[in-house]
Amino acid sequence: MSSDNRPDEQELKDQLTSFRESIDNIDAALVYMLAERFKITQKVGEYKAKYDLPPADKDREQRQIERLRRLAEDANLDPDFSEKFLNFIIKEVIRHHEQIREAEGE
Numbered sequence: 001m002s003s004d005n006r007p008d009e010q011e012l013k014d015q016l017t018s019f020r021e022s023i024d025n026i027d028a029a030l031v032y033m034l035a036e037r038f039k040i041t042q043k044v045g046e047y048k049a050k051y052d053l054p055p056a057d058k059d060r061e062q063r064q065i066e067r068l069r070r071l072a073e074d075a076n077l078d079p080d081f082s083e084k085f086l087n088f089i090i091k092e093v094i095r096h097h098e099q100i101r102e103a104e105g106e
């Protein structure tokens with residue numbers, strides 16, 4: 001793709017910097033949101049270990065995936081990507097839950 005009225009080098013640089021400031025803010029928000037999510041899933045893991053509940057709950061995950069796919073469609077985000085992203089996070093959460101369970105059993 002090329003344009004007849006390409007901005008000069010300085011304008012290109014400034015525009016990219018401005019886009020990237022917004023990306024950096026969004027990445028920061030994602031990190032804080034993920035940190036909060038892992039804080040509460042840590043509590044769920046401790047609760048499950050205490051009362052001998054299984055680390056994973058596939059029915060709950062299925063409902064979350066269906067809901068997230070609907071939300072993604074509404075937000076014009078690829079539902080397959082959203083599902084992969086949620087599964088990636090949940091896998092890590094379950095790994096933590098298994099670790100907590102093992103530590104409690106020691």
Ligand SMILES: C=C(O[C@@H]1C=C(C(=O)O)C=C[C@H]1O)C(=O)O
Pocket residue numbers: 041044055056057058060061064089090093094
């Ligand atoms: C957090 C939980 O444990 C697991 C992790 C989940 C998650 O990260 O959302 C969902 C279901 C479980 O497989 C839960 O049971 O709610």
